[in-house]
Amino acid sequence: MASYSSIEWTDSTWNPVTGCTKVSPGCKNCYAEIFAERFRGVPRHPFEQGFDFKLWPNRLRLPVMWKESRMVFVNSMSDLFHEKVPDNFIKEVFNTMIEADHHIFQVLTKRSERMMEWIQEQFAKDIVPAHIWLGVSVENQDYVDRIKDLKDTPAYVRFVSCEPLLGPLKLISRDLDSIQWVIVGGESGHKARAMNPQWARDIKELCRDSDVAFFFKQWGTFNDLGERVGKKRAGRLLDGKMWDQMPKAEYFQKQQLEYV
Numbered sequence: 001m002a003s004y005s006s007i008e009w010t011d012s013t014w015n016p017v018t019g020c021t022k023v024s025p026g027c028k029n030c031y032a033e034i035f036a037e038r039f040r041g042v043p044r045h046p047f048e049q050g051f052d053f054k055l056w057p058n059r060l061r062l063p064v065m066w067k068e069s070r071m072v073f074v075n076s077m078s079d080l081f082h083e084k085v086p087d088n089f090i091k092e093v094f095n096t097m098i099e100a101d102h103h104i105f106q107v108l109t110k111r112s113e114r115m116m117e118w119i120q121e122q123f124a125k126d127i128v129p130a131h132i133w134l135g136v137s138v139e140n141q142d143y144v145d146r147i148k149d150l151k152d153t154p155a156y157v158r159f160v161s162c163e164p165l166l167g168p169l170k171l172i173s174r175d176l177d178s179i180q181w182v183i184v185g186g187e188s189g190h191k192a193r194a195m196n197p198q199w200a201r202d203i204k205e206l207c208r209d210s211d212v213a214f215f216f217k218q219w220g221t222f223n224d225l226g227e228r229v230g231k232k233r234a235g236r237l238l239d240g241k242m243w244d245q246m247p248k249a250e251y252f253q254k255q256q257l258e259y260v
Contacts, residue, residue: 008217008236008244009183011105013071016060017078017085018046019053023110026164027256032077053084058114060092061113063100071104081111081118090118092134101131108135108161112149119153128155133181133247135159140167144175151178159183159245163217164192168199173210180247181213186220188231194222200238213245 005013025223033051040050063072074080074097080090095200097105109115115136119128125169128134134155136146139162150158159178162169164187176182185194200216207214236242 007073007076007078009071009215009246010073011065012091013073014059014063014105015075015077015078015091016056016062017054017075017080017082018056019049020053020078020082021053021233024139024143025166026137026182029164029187029189029193031189034091034189036077038070040141045127053078053082055089056084057089057092063096063105064085064102066103069102069104069230072108074105079109079111080107081114083107083111083114091122094122097132098129101129101207103131105132106135106159107132108159110137110143110146110155112136113136116153120153123154126152126154130156130243133157133159135161135181137161137163137166138169141170144169144171147175148180151206156183159247161185162203163187164220165195165199165203166193168196171206173206176206176210176212179210181210181215181245182207183215183217185217186222186234188218188220190221192221192228193224195220197224197238204238204243207245213247214243215245216243 004011036047036051039045040049042048052087063244112146134150134153136150138144138146138160147160158178159181163183163185165184182203184200187193194247204214211237216236216238218231220231221228223234
């Protein structure tokens with residue numbers, strides 16, 4: 001399964017793992033689960049098994065065959081650091097990413113502790129190659145500790161996805177030290193929960209003050225007035241502006257930088 005993606009902050013998705021289980025409130029209305037379950041029982045469909053957990057060894061080498069450079073969201077339909085993913089399979093995924101260094105890979109997890117421990121063990125005193133970006137999802141204040149785990153993970157580019165943003169984040173500039181990118185977005189779908197505009201503005205201002213790239217992905221089902229208008233009509237403008245900032249090139253150019 002290789003596809004160009006409509007996700008605003010990436011080009012393509014690559015899913016060597018599909019299916020997942022819920023670990024925090026951001027998972028409640030999981031878009032991936034809703035999509036996958038539509039096809040449960042459809043013979044020979046990639047999601048014939050619905051959102052049940054599944055490894056896809058035959059997909060491991062796909063990015064190597066993609067000749068055109070692109071940004072690749074890894075496991076948009078799962079979590080690479082899910083407890084059911086064996087260590088050796090994670091290793092195979094990383095082997096592919098390391099080999100296919102003409103792409104930028106974006107790895108996003110809610111299992112921040114496992115990612116931190118696995119990366120620290122596998123890379124020892126080394127650092128994850130610059131074209132592999134590591135990120136964590138943080139939907140409200142209860143899960144900001146994932147950012148600490150991320151900061152303890154040796155990587156050139158670290159990012160935080162606050163989507164769906166379900167509450168205010170009480171952060172200061174120090175919390176974003178060694179973070180290069182923050183994504184914010186509201187929730188979409190029939191059961192979506194509204195995002196308070198001030199929560200997004202506070203993060204935007206913090207990113208500005210901390211010199212961190214800020215990306216506003218969407219309002220979701222509710223617009224900035226709290227009206228249920230649908231994702232398309234709600235749009236992506238925050239205070240009248242599109243925010244599509246990306247990490248500075250200096251962070252992910254292939255060069256030898258000391259990990260601090």
